[in-house]
Amino acid sequence: xxxxxxxxxxxxxxxxxxxxxxxxxxxxxxxxxxxxxxxxxxxxxxxxxxxxxxxxxxxxxxxxxxxxxxxxxxxxxxxxxxxxxxxxxxxxxxxxxxxxxxxxxxxxxxxxxxxxxxxxxxxxxxxxxxxxxxxxxxxxxxxxxxxxxxxxxxxxxxxxxxxxxxxxxxxxxxxxxxxxxxxxxxxxxxxxxxxxxxxxxxxxxxxxxxxxxxxxxxxxxxxxxxxxxxxxxxxxxxxxxxxxxxxxxxxx
Numbered sequence: 001x002x003x004x005x006x007x008x009x010x011x012x013x014x015x016x017x018x019x020x021x022x023x024x025x026x027x028x029x030x031x032x033x034x035x036x037x038x039x040x041x042x043x044x045x046x047x048x049x050x051x052x053x054x055x056x057x058x059x060x061x062x063x064x065x066x067x068x069x070x071x072x073x074x075x076x077x078x079x080x081x082x083x084x085x086x087x088x089x090x091x092x093x094x095x096x097x098x099x100x101x102x103x104x105x106x107x108x109x110x111x112x113x114x115x116x117x118x119x120x121x122x123x124x125x126x127x128x129x130x131x132x133x134x135x136x137x138x139x140x141x142x143x144x145x146x147x148x149x150x151x152x153x154x155x156x157x158x159x160x161x162x163x164x165x166x167x168x169x170x171x172x173x174x175x176x177x178x179x180x181x182x183x184x185x186x187x188x189x190x191x192x193x194x195x196x197x198x199x200x201x202x203x204x205x206x207x208x209x210x211x212x213x214x215x216x217x218x219x220x221x222x223x224x225x226x227x228x229x230x231x232x233x234x235x236x237x238x239x240x241x242x243x244x245x246x247x248x249x250x251x252x
Contacts, residue, residue: 001217001239002073002075002239002240003076004181004217005073005098005181005219006043006076007043007181008178008181008183009040009071009073010026010040010043011178012176012178012183013028013037015151015154015156016030016031016034016037016147016151016156017030017037018031020060021042022039022053022056022057022060023042023053024041024042024045024047024049024050024053025039025040025041025042025049025053025054025057025070026039026040026041026042026043027039027057027060027061028040029064029066030066032143032147033141033143033144033147034141034144034147034148036066036069037069038067038069038070038071038244039061039070039071040070040071040072041072041076041077041080046077046078046079047079048079048083049077049080049083050083051083051086051087053083054070054083054084054086054087054089055087057070067246068089068246069245069246070084070089070243070244070245070246071242071243071244071245072242072243073096073240073241073242073243074093074241074242074243075240075241076240080243081243084245088247088248089246089247089248090245090246090247090248091243091244091245092243092244092245092246093241093242093243094221094222094223094224094242094243094244095221095224095228095238095241095242096238096239096240096241096242097219097220097222097228097231097232097236097237097238097239098217098218098219098236098237098239099207099217099218099234099235099236099237100235100236100237101235101237102235103232103233103234103235103236104233104234105204106197106200106201106203106204106233106234107197107200107201108197109162109197109201110196110197110198112164112165113162113163113164113165113196113198114162114163115160115162115163115198115201115202115204115205116160116161116163116205117158117159117160117205117209118152118159118160118161118169118172119152119159120149120150121149124161124163124167124168124169125145125148125149125159126145127161127163127167127168128159128169128172129144129145129148129159129172130145130169131161131169131171131172131188131189131190132172132173132186132187133188134188134190134191135171135188135189135190135191136188148174155177156176156177157175157176158174158175158176158177158182158206158210158213159172159173159174160172160173160174160202160205160206160209161202162189162193162198162201162202170189170190170193171187171188171189171190171193171198171199171201171202172186172187172188172202173185173186173187173188173199173203173206174186174206175206175207175209175210175215177210177213177215180214180215180217181215181217181219182210182215182218182219183219183220183221184203184206184207184210184218184219184220185220187202187203187206199230200230200231200233203220203231203234204234207234207235219236220236221242222236222238
């Protein structure tokens with residue numbers, strides 16, 4: 001399973017980013033608007049990574065004006081963490097979870113709220129794209145909704161949202177299929193709508209959509225163990241540890 005996920009991790013950024021090779025590391029650089037990408041182990045590399053290589057990638061990230069971010073799976077590339085930490089970055093651990101079995105039904109939705117998939121020409125697209133940004137106190141940069149629409153049309157992204165009676169998204173998230181594997185990403189709820197089960201309902205809708213379209217492996221990264229317990233209710237099980245590294249000032 002971890003090998004399957006590694007192939008996915010290497011494939012999915014390539015639809016929206018260029019890959020710059022640094023031996024045992026690959027830096028993905030987004031082309032266009034949207035969340036920036038990161039560096040991760042080159043596909044097939046499971047050995048040690050020199051600190052000097054990490055520092056070269058960080059220098060390139062600073063040159064490009066993108067975050068000095070690295071993402072990898074602890075069990076797949078155990079030799080990377082020591083080099084990352086030696087370069088001065090802070091490493092955060094997150095449960096890596098795969099859908100293992102049918103879970104329980106998500107809690108009933110609040111009155112007036114519906115959850116459904118959102119298409120490229122949908123009136124709810126703008127607010128569905130904006131909701132996860134709002135969850136993190138951010139605003140989408142111009143053109144993000146158009147880019148998501150293009151990815152929806154191309155079948156690269158699937159989008160679900162929890163909508164209020166006016167059709168405005170209160171929560172939303174995506175899954176990004178590559179062959180028979182997909183990752184649930186970017187699930188976020190507007191701060192004023194939290195603690196109503198909307199994020200879990202959106203995740204359940206994404207899982208159902210993935211299954212309906214023939215996806216065999218659905219996975220996600222939980223923020224922490226508390227969030228992982230919520231996803232476990234939908235049938236997700238922890239199979240590893242996703243690691244994300246960033247500079248100390250950003251971590252603080």
